[in-house]
Amino acid sequence: MAWQQLSLDTRYPDFAEEILESQGALSVSVLPAEGAESIFEPGPGETPQWSRARLTALFEEAADLDAVRLAVSELLPDAAEADPEQDEVADTDWVRNCLDAMAPMRFGERLWIAPHHREVDDPTAVVVKLDPGLAFGTGTHPTTDLCLRWLDGAEIEGARVLDYGCGSGILAVAALALGAREAVGVDNDPQAVRATAENARNNGVDERLRYGLSTEHDVGAGYDVVLANILAEPLIRLAPTLLATLRPGGWIVLAGLLDRQAERVMEAYPGIDWQQASCDGWTRLAGCSKSTAE
Known part of the structure; x- marks a missing residue:
């Protein structure tokens, strides 16, 4: 091809x-x-x-x-x-060529992303072994970096997590590696679903991760954490859908938007107390439902 x-x-x-x-x-x-x-x-x-x-x-x-x-x-x-x-x-095999040159990367205090052939010399590390296939998500882009750092610092133990637009599955797999109870990953790209499935198996979390095409998979509701690292316009269109999946008091984390787009995205999600972080012109929004937020 x-x-x-x-x-x-x-x-x-x-x-x-x-x-x-x-x-x-x-x-x-x-x-x-x-x-x-x-x-x-x-x-x-x-x-x-x-x-x-x-x-x-x-x-x-x-x-x-x-x-x-x-x-x-x-x-x-x-x-x-x-x-x-x-x-x-x-x-x-351009992805494999890229991974061969990729070194393990640290996000926050505990979380590391590493290709399968590289080891992390840190006994306290939580390591996710990654092969992105043809799907987006290696941790090198600022949007993924911001989301991984949020996960590393969040109280994720025992949480139910939705990764909407999962790409390689990096966020869902990382959440499970950090202690989440279960996760669901959906994407509109079949390549992404296949990459997510493979990465879940390679990290031993496939029994706790459900995945499928967003057009065919009913994700349900009641999630403690909802992650969506896509683009600003889809995030705005998807606001009613993503808000409906979030439990009262749950966290929603949005990325893939430029700094200048943050205000419009926040306005599309009423009832959320937002925290904003930025890296190289890209913004991550993390918010908790106002119903129980302090």
Whole structure:
């Protein structure tokens, strides 16, 4: 199977990445554009920013890149200068190549995400072994990072957890590894469901994790924690659905939105006391039902 690749230059990499992912990009890499200058000197663990960035997005062979180009031209502020370039990429195990170079990553005090061939030398560590397959979620993106750090610091022991838009299943599996009683993961992408199933088996939590397509799986209600790491517009549309799954006094954690989108998303979820955290221009919202919140 071949893949399609679309590359473009922009002064607005966060906008461009959001557009490409909303159009079905399987992965998006961000590097400095040719001749770009660094805007500031990054601190430890920070992502560099450049005057112009080069984004490269990978799509399935059947993807309609004309539609992607149209979305870019309509939504990207500097679309006239983006000059998208399209290529075909020969089939390769690009995810495995990425994982081979991936080191274990720590999120908070206890939680680590590691590829299967890497060990964590920490007897107190809670380690999730991850193979994302073709689904989103390795922990490297700020949105996933923010959610994993929230889970590490939350009182998750014995909780019922819903991971809506589960991607690789990283959040559901991490919640179970941290002591959640049971979890449900749903996604609209069959690749994500398969990746979630495999990662659950590899981490020995498959008996406590139910999963399926969001269009076919009735997730029910009464969850102690509801996680949704997707995009701002879907989060707004899904507000009634996600609120209905949350028990009184439960926590809802939303990510995948830019800082500028946080206010609109919060307004779509009445009755929640929000806490906001940010990383590299991305926001995580975590809120508890006002019915029992202190």
